[in-house]
Amino acid sequence: MQRVVIVGAGRLGMVIGSGIKRGVPDVELHFVDATPEGRERARERLRAEAAAAYEPAPGDLTLLTLPPQAFPGFAAGQDPHAVAGVTVVSLMAGVRLGALTGGLRSRQVIRGMTNIAAQVGKAVTVLAPDPAVTTQGVALADKILAGVGSVVKVADEDALDAASAVVGGGTALVAYFADALAEFAMAAGFSSAQACTIALGLLTGTAELVERLNATPADVYKPVLTPGGTTAEGFALLQETRWQDMLRAALEKSAERSREIGGEVDGLLKN
Numbered sequence: 148m149q150r151v152v153i154v155g156a157g158r159l160g161m162v163i164g165s166g167i168k169r170g171v172p173d174v175e176l177h178f179v180d181a182t183p184e185g186r187e188r189a190r191e192r193l194r195a196e197a198a199a200a201y202e203p204a205p206g207d208l209t210l211l212t213l214p215p216q217a218f219p220g221f222a223a224g225q226d227p228h229a230v231a232g233v234t235v236v237s238l239m240a241g242v243r244l245g246a247l248t249g250g251l252r253s254r255q256v257i258r259g260m261t262n263i264a265a266q267v268g269k270a271v272t273v274l275a276p277d278p279a280v281t282t283q284g285v286a287l288a289d290k291i292l293a294g295v296g297s298v299v300k301v302a303d304e305d306a307l308d309a310a311s312a313v314v315g316g317g318t319a320l321v322a323y324f325a326d327a328l329a330e331f332a333m334a335a336g337f338s339s340a341q342a343c344t345i346a347l348g349l350l351t352g353t354a355e356l357v358e359r360l361n362a363t364p365a366d367v368y369k370p371v372l373t374p375g376g377t378t379a380e381g382f383a384l385l386q387e388t389r390w391q392d393m394l395r396a397a398l399e400k401s402a403e404r405s406r407e408i409g410g411e412v413d414g415l416l417k418n
């Protein structure tokens with residue numbers, strides 16, 4: 148049985164664990180968490196083994212879902228011989244490959260980013276393997292993470308800061324947008340349940356349309372803008388206020404914070 152060890156039984160660790168349980172057969176799931184509450188959560192909710200100490204075994208896949216700033220302390224406590232033969236995937240925002248390989252003293256490391264849709268098998272996971280990772284290591288990470296959604300592989304880890312913003316944080320942005328749509332419906336007199344049905348229908352309907360038509364999101368919004376009609380009137384205001392520019396600026400802020408976190412972690416590792 149393939150062992151998957153998730154270090155950090157917090158929000159992301161728990162949803163990835165739950166996605167793996169649901170979508171990947173023949174996996175023995177283990178958790179490591181620094182707190183008794185975290186360990187209890189993993190045992191109770193996922194019926195998984197949970198320990199305070201990280202005890203890897205050759206052939207394991209380890210997923211790091213602890214706070215970036217906790218990584219240096221975690222790495223300092225590890226025996227470099229213990230992680231030999233283990234493929235480690237970091238899903239922490241910002242932490243650079245150099246910090247991961249230097250901290251763990253292993254090159255069998257992949258920097259990744261994912262999102263909480265893993266819980267329902269619909270995450271997008273971006274992976275940037277260290278060039279020294281074995282083909283088997285990449286294949287193992289790919290196989291397990293493909294069980295919780297789609298996997299995109301990139302050669303340049305710089306893409307991972309943008310991924311922190313648009314992949315990791317993207318679920319929050321989309322849900323925030325849908326929240327505004329639901330709020331509008333409620334203000335117009337729809338009940339909260341009806342507003343939720345409307346917002347959910349818009350999210351799933353639009354996504355499925357883009358997928359089935361093999362189209363881009365732009366292909367789908369443009370035909371809705373009937374000239375002289377209702378949608379175009381609203382869009383004109385969005386364009387006037389440069390709404391898309393604002394969204395891009397917000398994503399750039401998040402990506403910048405990811406780079407900043409990377410610098411903070413590098414600093415912590417040096418001290």
Ligand SMILES: NC(=O)C1=CN([C@@H]2O[C@H](COP(=O)(O)OP(=O)(O)OC[C@H]3O[C@@H](n4cnc5c(N)ncnc54)[C@H](O)[C@@H]3O)[C@@H](O)[C@H]2O)C=CC1
Pocket residue numbers: 154155156157158159160179180181182185211212213214215217220221238239240260261262263315316
């Ligand atoms: N929450 C999200 O939607 C996403 C989070 N991430 C990344 O996942 C990581 C965790 O984020 P959250 O789950 O939101 O945080 P969280 O605070 O909910 O979970 C962190 C967990 O790590 C545990 N932990 C802390 N130090 C530890 C150590 N030294 N050893 C073992 N366990 C330790 C904590 O007890 C806690 O259970 C972060 O690096 C974040 O960048 C990435 C994508 C999405």
Ligand SMILES: O=C(O)[C@@H]1CCC=N1
Pocket residue numbers: 240311312315316
């Ligand atoms: O906000 C954060 O820092 C984490 C990483 C991406 C999503 N949540």
